Amino acid sequence: MKLRMFLCAALVLGVAPCVAAQRDTLRIGTPRDSVRIGAPADSGRARRDSVRIRIPGDVRPLDTTPWIPGPGNEPLADSIFDAPGTRELVNRVIRSGSTVPAALDDYRADMRAAIYLSLASDTTDAAELPVTVDEVAGAVRWNESGAVEQTISGHRIKLLAPTPYTIGSLLEAPWIIPHLYGNTITVFSLAAAPNARAPRAQAIHPFSFRGIDFYHYETGDTVRVTTQEGRLTLVPVHVRPRGDALERAGTHRVVAGTFFVDVDRAAIARARFGFVESSGRFVVTETGLFFELESALVEGQYWLPVRQRREIQIGSPLLGGTAAVRLVTVLSGFDLNTGWKPEASGSRLVWRLEDGAFAGWRGVGDETDATDVADFADLRAQVRPPESTRGVQAALRYEQSGHLFRYNRVEGPFLGLGTVITPGDPERRDWNVYAHAGYAFAEGVPRGELSFRWHPGQGTVPLGPRYSAVVGGYRRLRDMTSFRPPLQWELGYALTAALAGYDVRDYYDALGAEAFATRRRDRWTARLGGRWERHDSVTLNTDSYVFGTAGEFPSVAAAEPGTHAAAEAMLRYARGTGSFGVGSGVIAQLTADQGFGDFGITRAQALLSVRLPSKYVTAIGRADAGTIAGRAPAQFLYRFGGIEGLRGYERNEFGGTTAALGRARLLLHLPPYSSEPLFRAGVFLFPPLRPAFVLSGDAGWSTINDESAPALAKLGARETDGWLTSYGAGLSLFEDAVSIEYVWPGDGGKGRWYTGFVAYF
Template sequence: MGMLAALAAAVLAAAPARAQEPAPEAWNSGRAMELVGRARDRRQQTQADTGMVDYQADARGYIYFYLDRRDTGERTLVKTDQVALEVLWAAPNLAKQRIIGLRDRRDLPTNIQYHQDHLSVVQDNFGDLIRLGDGDEVRDVLHPAAGAAPSIYDYRLADSSSIRLPGVAEPVRVYKLEVRPRDPSVPALVGAVYVDRRAGDIVRMDFTFTPSSYVDRQLDFINIRMENGLYKGRFWLPIQQQVEIRRQLPELGLPAGGMIRGTMRISNYRFNQGLSPSLFRGRRVVSVPQAQREAFAFEEGIDAELREAGLSPATELGEVREQAAELLGRRLLSGLPGSRVDLAGATRTLRYNRAEGLALSAGYRVTPAERTSLALRAGIATATMRPFAEAEAWRGALGDRIGIGGYFRQPRDVGYAPVISGAMNSLSALLAGSDYSDPYYASGGELRAERPLGGWTASAAVRVEKHEQARLASDFSVFGGSFRPVPRIAEGTLTGGTLSLRREAPELVARGLSLGVTVDGGVLDTDFYQKDAAFVRPRVDAAYTLRHPRNGELLLEASTGAALGGVPLQAEWRIGGRGTVPGYEFRGYGGDVYGFGRATFSWNVAHPFIRGRVFGAAGWTGDEFDHDLRRRVVVDGGQAGTLDLIPERGGMASVGAGVGLFYDIIRVDLARGMGRYGRWEVIVEANPTFWDFL
């Protein structure tokens, strides 16, 4: 246990490694203002340069709409759009774009409609005034290279370096100019402008906006990256543009928000084509007829980009927002209110189970600064009329943060892992008397930390908490089902912690491997046994996904773990039934070692209404280590009689098939256990993608 505590302390104290950069100059230095002037002059000179009378180019883009999670980092794709455009320009400043190809695919039901500028290219680095969403998102924010910009912005020469641009073989030497508003309360952008060292042209821009810039009250943030390439030796023209737009209800702190992420790539420039002025009449962005758009022969599949990179925080522009926050002294950049009623998830607000009855709670979250949050939640369990509460504070961003938390009578589960969504468990318990949780209560506090480690995330927690027995407090169900007894635990005070190292595959990649190694343990000061229980539990989890480009997905999952030392009852591994090896008594197998694996193949039968699935699972539990704690059978009249604490040891295997209904949101499976204690089992559940907020 000493080694576990030492490792936890090391992770808590560690700071993420960052590259050392030269110290930036003072704000508004002579060199910085000279570079701003050169960039402004080059923008005007390019329009008047007779070496480029006009151009025509091709643009291809992907626009994704998905749900992102505040607390877990998971992404759930809702809709994908693929677009093809003809991009036209003529001196002095005529521009036209034609959408010649457009198709979409829905992974969840939605009626979202995009503004036209979400489906098109920014041809002039936005001009002097920046507008987004046709002015409904951001309206008339001054460009940092506009003539009047020095009266609004501060500039700082951060460093001189080389950057690589998409599709450009050689690195480009640039100056990085950091930009911030003199008054953070006014509409303005915040970020960095990369200026060509040779001529002063703008090569790249990374920026977000101040909160007052957002016209739409539902906007959390907008992040933008615009990259230009050099043509004909002196013209810097768009080659790639990325935008992220996140929305959420301003009144409620929901666990998920809606994100639009678009990437546009521009290529195949043809210069001085003698384009007719008549081509530029009318609106700047037009579309060919729908049938022609849908018949366009795209060079890549609609999922080509996702199959390669997936959806994950690593593919987003989080560093743009982080750098902007540093420039404003960690001032809050979100367009949403800094304090809101917190709906962290359906089950945390309203749930029903046999130990608490109907449990109700309310929460409140405050975000006083960027990357800092405080949250409080309290409620009452109506069956026991006992309160429960929790409070937490975090500093940093998901995957790179440190926090502290306290909690009182928070329900914990005896099992290996959650095997059902909270909402479905509440329905199952309320309607049929089937509660698939085995709770006990924990009260105490802990320190937590997360740090990036290469492509992995390391996390640690140290805690002191009191464990309290839960009891069968409510036996009501609508259709009169009979609840299982609540398993006995060893009550006492635990001093311990958890260390984990995880690597998650991005969502929707063609081949993805996720790995996790976790070690938890501690010392339980208890009167349940004749001595304190000191234990440690190592565990390894793995998942591999293989997606066919047309249809079909293979998911392989495996998990194994051991429990060493004086293992209290609540720390024994328990598997069997739904969530592990279906077709057996729920958590009917257990011991100090376990292992199980599951293979699932699914495919679209009639998208979006039916998705088929077949699966097989196998597992094993046993006692491989000598324990010095006395096992026993407990008789507790308050828990409906005798409760055997020693589950079955041995192996299990099962097979099954099922369907996913309406975009695979609801799943219905039929499984059959193949061993001595095997049985038929019907499982109705929501897609695990949604479990974290159900």
């Protein structure tokens, strides 16, 4: 409950205004690694075409007329292009696409968009967590003068916790990028100026006359695509800034990414890139501005956007991960040259809400699992400019919030320093060395780690590295949580301990080394490796928190000292955040390890976490099971009870070497069923109530082998002696963000009330 409260308070009330203050964000869209050309807007993701060839030195019969920039017609340096054919292709696009086609005067298109504020925790095994979800319906108009009018006719929302605003309600200006013709990439600010015109940020277009002075160009494998317009040949051109391009650009931005060029029309069909950020050796908070743009060939002549994704990412250990503001927009039903003339110059966002705008749409947030901050892992490596293309560079960075700061009753306040060493050239950042070291002030113990990571292709492969490996040594404070939730936010737990005096987890000290290899493919992740650790027990070292003496700092259960060595394996399927969140999600995971040394145990564990929302009924469930063969030390035993499962019983009352725990929650939604805000006042709104009658149930079972029974008794836990159950009923509001429930233990004992934010799974 408290974890959910701090999560919502920190993200919704903290991150949202922070992001809103940076509303001059930028972006352009396309989906992950697909090429969708001329497909209907609702046709789903298309696959890459089957034919791919390496582009030769003279790409097709290209225009071979040389084009030399500069007042003195100086020859171009060979470092600008990777091949003569690349130079010829880029020159053709520059001449052809530097202006909007003369026959295109204006267009109108239907619009549907989803707008997210999401958090990707740095300590979670699940996908990012959407905090707010807005969906809007409407239309977009564009005119050759550059004017854009974006009309919103429908707006509905889903919230992790009730708040008086969302990212969608804060928008004041158009976010669509109308095309990729011209000499600059123009991106509208998300906030309007006092004169109601949207301020604009401009980047130097790589395929403009000026772009040659700033970028390096390299072609990739040709993609051939069959569409309604016939067979098209697309050539990806990888663009990187050269030398001091960032400094020479002045007030303009420079980009790094990939542009797909239609060879026949010498026009850009698709773009995926980020805006290059200034580098620094002291980096606590990193921002990223990323863009994807998918276009369709409209009437066989004009490449116009059909799907855009515009995203700003703010990553920091101060947030405990990465916060993302994401706008995914789909355009369809283009009408060209309608004769539309804007009432005034510039661009504007018009709110004109109408009934029936969402007819035929699916539920709000049903597709929150389709995008993730990790989609831009490759671009994050590219947009960090090198201090030097040779050697390595080091910067002060943190991979987890706990490496900078954490607070618990064992360590008290922990403060640390972290650094990352990477190759200077962004194209060769296939490895890095990460180190952090800190000190636990109440415990008087130093902890940290040093690791080498190998991740081939991170700087060039969309969706990040498919393979990765890590080798390192560490000293960590581990907790004994048995059935760990797939969605975790460790910074929230540290703040709960420091600010609310609540820390009930048991801990032990682990000094060791590890080596693991990981393979990712789509939603699947496999991990294989091993570790060696020296375990030792820890004790309660502080009973204080910021506001006095903590009421929820119990003594720490003793761990058994000894040496643990093990081979470990994990297989996980993840779509969304599982049972916790606002959208749909499924997470299934299997883990197993074989121990050696002092603890020669064999363990296997399984997890299934599911959330299935709909307009009238939402089903939520989680099941955990595990077994241990051999004499298990206290730190490896399964424990549950209370908020850990089996509500209605005491915390960690039950345990054993074999255990199973199931939790289910059924929401029967009550009228009114609408997801539209109840009323609005400027950027503020009152969220829909979304009331629901709640039915919940838990079931748990555990047993202990004879060798491990003394360790369980030492922890103060016991076997369940068969299946135990608890069940509850109540009322929830705001999409199950808050609830009031009464829970009964199945053995007939006295029940108890649970009221407040829901943190059930």
